[in-house]
Amino acid sequence: MEGNTGTELQPYACRYNDEQACMEALIAMKWPNGFVCPRCAHTRCSRLTSRHIPLFECGKCKHQTSALVGTIFEGTHLPLLKWFEALDLFLLEGGISAMRLSKVIQVTYKTAWLMLHKIRHSVGEFDARELLCGDVKVNSDLYGRNPSRFQVSHPYASAVVAGCTVTESGEPEQVKIRLVPHKRGDGKRANRHELAAFINGHVDVRTSAVESFPLAYRLYTPLRKVVREAWESLKSTYVALGLKHLQAYLNEYTVRRSLRRPGAKETMRQKLLRMCVAIPAIPYRRLIARQPNRPLAAAA
């Protein structure tokens, strides 16, 4: 498979080799401690297997539901195997473009584009629920610009606020990069109010020691490096990124970076699947109606 060459990832198909196995994995992820009725919280149910998608009927209120309801897979016409393969490819170090995904899993470009955006939306929303907590550094930075002080401002550079927790050795751990609704390329950085808004929205201030770096020439260097890496990575996978979906791509980068960090109990696949099961799919109309200069809900 073209997209998996030279990586440590094995395709999902190795372990989930049919629809049934994918469905069982979703059911186990949705109800890890057994069925819970979404309407009345009753825990007994009967499983109706006469349908293409297994339905669960609550033993008390008779409400019928499936493991796909409220997930990014709800209403999909695609085999779950293709979704699982797309999730695997999304986890590649540089991600995967819609063009390449469409070829690897043999769907149309539009379908691949939409799948990737649904995954991006889920990971972004999931990540937004988790506040930075602990020793936190916050930079007022520019995305899309070489941080070398001798370079003039890049016409596509966008003001961002980047925040991270750091390890004992000062390395960025959990990272968030949020676009600030400034005009692209004007060279201006987030001001103190915008830094404060980021901290209020994304940092657990009660339990954290926050240090912010508003000055261009005195940014927290390890965090500045991550913003630079995000730019390098995104521009090498995606030919050109408009401002409209840029926040979603930044979320993709930072979440993947955190999923790929070693030492977690869950595998990165399990974590990604958990995010996709926890967050409902973004409808196509809402996706294309995004306003370029307005941060996503996840970024608010």
Ligand SMILES: [Zn+2]
């Ligand atoms: Zn019920």
